[in-house]
Amino acid sequence: MRRATLLVLGGVAACVATVVPSEPILAHGGTDVDVTSDYRTRITDVTNVDGLQARTIGLDGIIEVTWTGSGSLVVSGYQGEPYLRFDDTGVARNARSPATYLNEDRYANVDLPASADADAEPDWEPVTSAASYQWHDHRTHWMSSSPPPQVSRADDRAHVIYERWEIQLVVDGEAAVIAGDLVWAPPPSPAPWIALTVVVALAAGLALWSRWWRPAAALLAALGTAALVVDTLGYVTLIDDTVANQLWAFNFAVLALAATLRLAVHASRRTAEPTLAMMLAGPVLVVIGGLDRIDVFTSGFYLSSFPAALGRLTTAISLGIGAGLSARFLAFLVPLLVRSPTPQSTSAELVTRPADPM
Numbered sequence: 187m188r189r190a191t192l193l194v195l196g197g198v199a200a201c202v203a204t205v206v207p208s209e210p211i212l213a214h215g216g217t218d219v220d221v222t223s224d225y226r227t228r229i230t231d232v233t234n235v236d237g238l239q240a241r242t243i244g245l246d247g248i249i250e251v252t253w254t255g256s257g258s259l260v261v262s263g264y265q266g267e268p269y270l271r272f273d274d275t276g277v278a279r280n281a282r283s284p285a286t287y288l289n290e291d292r293y294a295n296v297d298l299p300a301s302a303d304a305d306a307e308p309d310w311e312p313v314t315s316a317a318s319y320q321w322h323d324h325r326t327h328w329m330s331s332s333p334p335p336q337v338s339r340a341d342d343r344a345h346v347i348y349e350r351w352e353i354q355l356v357v358d359g360e361a362a363v364i365a366g367d368l369v370w371a372p373p374p375s376p377a378p379w380i381a382l383t384v385v386v387a388l389a390a391g392l393a394l395w396s397r398w399w400r401p402a403a404a405l406l407a408a409l410g411t412a413a414l415v416v417d418t419l420g421y422v423t424l425i426d427d428t429v430a431n432q433l434w435a436f437n438f439a440v441l442a443l444a445a446t447l448r449l450a451v452h453a454s455r456r457t458a459e460p461t462l463a464m465m466l467a468g469p470v471l472v473v474i475g476g477l478d479r480i481d482v483f484t485s486g487f488y489l490s491s492f493p494a495a496l497g498r499l500t501t502a503i504s505l506g507i508g509a510g511l512s513a514r515f516l517a518f519l520v521p522l523l524v525r526s527p528t529p530q531s532t533s534a535e536l537v538t539r540p541a542d543p544m
Contacts, residue, residue, distance in 0.1 A: 219244035221421070222485035225347070226369050227326045233355070233362035240364045241426060243320055245487055246292075247327030249353065249364070252318040257358035264288065264324070265304035266354070276315035280308040289321050293329060325351045327368060337370055344486075345370045371486030379483045379498050383476075386506025394514040400453040403511065407446040407467040410507035413500035414439045414475040420490035420497065438474040442467055459518055468512030475504025 223245040232240050237255020242248065253259045253272035263269035263285035271278045279286055284302045288294040301309075313319065328334060328347055336345045348368040355362040393402035418439055422432045448463035479501045488494040 219248070219489075220246040221489035222479075222481035222487065224370055224373055224486040225328055226371070226487045227366060228369070229364060229366040230350075231363070231365040233357075233364075235357050235362055238355075238357070238362070242326075242366075245489055247323055248320055249323045249326065250318055250320040251364070254317050255357070259358075259362075260356040262354040262356070263304065267304035268308045268356075270319060270321070271308075271310055272317070272319070275312070276317070277313050277319040278310040279313045281311050282306040282309045288324065292322065293331070294324055323353060325353060326366060328370075334370065342372055344372065373484050373486045374494075374498070376483040379502050382499075383502040383506045383509075386503055387509045390507050390510025391513060394510055399514070400449075400456060403464055403514070404446060404449040404453045406507045407442065407449050407464075407471075407511060410467070410471040410475060410504050410511075411439060411442040411446050413503040413507075414442055414471065416492070417475065417479065417490070417497055417500040417504070420492035424489060424491040438470050442470045442475075445470070464511050464515045465519075468508050468510075468515060471504045471508025472512060473508075476501055476508055477505070480505070 221244060226245050227242050227247045229240055229242055229249075232238065235255060237253055238259065239252040239254075241250050243250050251259075251261065251270075251272065258271055258273040260268050260272075261270040263280070263283045265284065267283050267285075268280050269283045269285045270280070282301060282303050284298055284304055287296050287298055287302055290296055326348075333341070334345070334347050336347070346367060347370050350365055350367060353364040355364065390402075390406050393399065393406065396402065415436070418436055422435050425432070445463045445467035448461070449467065452461055452463065479497065482488045482494060482497045482501055486494070488497040490497050
């Protein structure tokens, strides 16, 4: 049973490595950024001011402003009051601005404190010494859980919900603006993608329970890893982040690749039984390549530089193959755990046991 215990501990370690969030993983595997949605907020126009940069984070109305220019930049709140101030000391937020509190909730379902007054003199509170700041701006996204009227009338085609939203800025006394639009796309039917996932899982199972299961495991893990790499690449090439963070986004793909290479070694050596490499590859593909991205089956938009359909395809492949690999390893491990050890006679029993009658 010692061998079974080691396999269980190794399997638990592999699963923990898969499901424990690691930072910074950005959009995949542990963040609040919306990577799937039926809505997409875009920035289409920013006043040309030296040192001003603006971008969206995710799909659902998170705005990031970076100010490296001279002087100060002030972002206006929902009633035209000063909300954020950028200068060479960092970013400060006006504690009297209602936007300070409304932006804490996706739908602005908050009780404003008595001190919140758009007409009052600003009370600036430093929030960061960095040049960049992110906030959820309600001018840029749909503020109801119910669909917009145009979507209710025709939910089988895309709609421009806001042709132009605006965030007013003041740069050293001069007006500036960040503007964009909000688009809605109809969600796909999940049925074909679920069916594809099941087909992939069944095909993987047939291969993994055949006489060629060793090379099949390596080939399937390679295919699932390739799907995970493609999906991660689509996200990384779309975001604007440090090289270190972009490389870190591939950490689970590297784990899957390492397991794949080990499975190839076992195939060449014709290892008699499934190994922990299979137990590592399976959960990584199921959890990270599949379940972490499962909402793409039911969302109109997917945060990727590739088409959303490709994201659905890679998710189905990763989930199906990962399920097959995990099932094959468990089919080997579970009987090993429940198998009772064969009773053996001790030396004392052999000495004291009476002789069998002739």
